[in-house]
Amino acid sequence: MLFWRNRHEVGDEELNAFVDGELEESGRRRVERHLESCAPCSEAVAGLRAVSRAMSELPAVRAPRSFALREADVTPAPASAGTGLFGSVQPLLSGVAAIAIIAFVVLAGFDIGADSSQGDDSDAASIAGDAESLQLSDARRSEVGDGDAAPSVDDGVPAQDAGALGDDENVVGYESNFTSNDDEDEPAARGGAAPPEENTEDPQTRESGQAHAGDSIAPALADDGDGMGLRVAESVAAAVAIAAGGSVLLIRWRRRATAG
């Protein structure tokens, strides 16, 4: 057995290296001297040599056929987009992912713009898709609750009018639809997440920012009521983008793995 010799002065790996002729001259002599006085190690070496011999005496087998490659084996497949079902749907998935991403960015931009303009400066609100605004908006959502972030619409009120409704009273009313216990806290919470100058902003500026950001998209979504349409559209776009994009990446990865 090799196991009990683990703490022996000559280890198993060294004995294997000795058998394989991998030791330097000094190491080889040291093992040889050790073997002269150590019966277990001598037995172990005999066993290792038996294994090595048994392996090396396995017969060589001739290849059953030629593995020479033909031109056809190495000619690239004509369909660069891939083969099979996954290959054929990949362009479609890529397109869907791209459209979904654009839709999400536009919707999120509108969402942020509308949200910011409620109590923020109009410049920030007008920049759809701006990353900083997105973070700001996310921070607000987490503070106020999930229901607040589509303030451009109110119950049944077209969004063209949302600018005019952008005062605190309407916002509070909107909030109350989603966060039942935040009616009085909402303005404070919103102010807490916004830049310091937010509370001192001229209401007129806010209104203009709101109207600017909401001009084109809000009408289509306002009818859904309570801003849920916007939120749902955002979520759907994000989900589609993730699903389609993920599928494309997966297909490419599989193809690369197969080709590699």
Add this chain to the structure above:
Amino acid sequence: MLEWPVSKRPDVDDELVDRVRQGDLDAFNQIVAAYQDRIYNLCLRMLGSPQAAEDAAQDTFMSAYRNAGKLRGANVRSWLFRIASNTCIDEVRKRQRRPLVSLDRPSSDDDARPVEVPDEDPGPEKRTLQSELHDAVQEALLDLPGDQRLAVTLCDLEGFQYEEIADAMGISVGTVKSRISRGRARLREAIRGRPELFEHYLRPIDEGGRA
């Protein structure tokens, strides 16, 4: 280690390597012809099944051709065995992930069976004994983890030095030592378990390192 009467050491020079690197199929097929027996044997010992070995050998050469641009210097053998090693290890892992049930022998591989090899005819009795010996060794080999199997096979069948094994497997020499040691320990236990077959392997042979 194996003797290769059917596959002489190829005359691979820099000019041939240059042509291979540039995608010259004829040049590449010269290398295939020179190494296909050795590559096939490595795959056969690693996978245990002639069909799997054939597929792995073909995959090896396909992959080698696709990556011929990465061939540096004239060390074609090292390059080819590195690709073959990766191919075999990938296949072993693939089989471990989706093992099939074998009714004949419990093994980590699915269709691995002792390889039937036509030996030079030594007479009926000896042929039977040799065949049993080879089957038993191959079975024990297939029961090793893939990385140990590969290290022992490259060492004992191909006669690779530890440095070459490390290069082929993409590991350190220290790891090679460890894998060979653990692999041989398990093979040795298999030998001890069947003394009637392995008696002549256990006979003491000349000391002083590998012949």
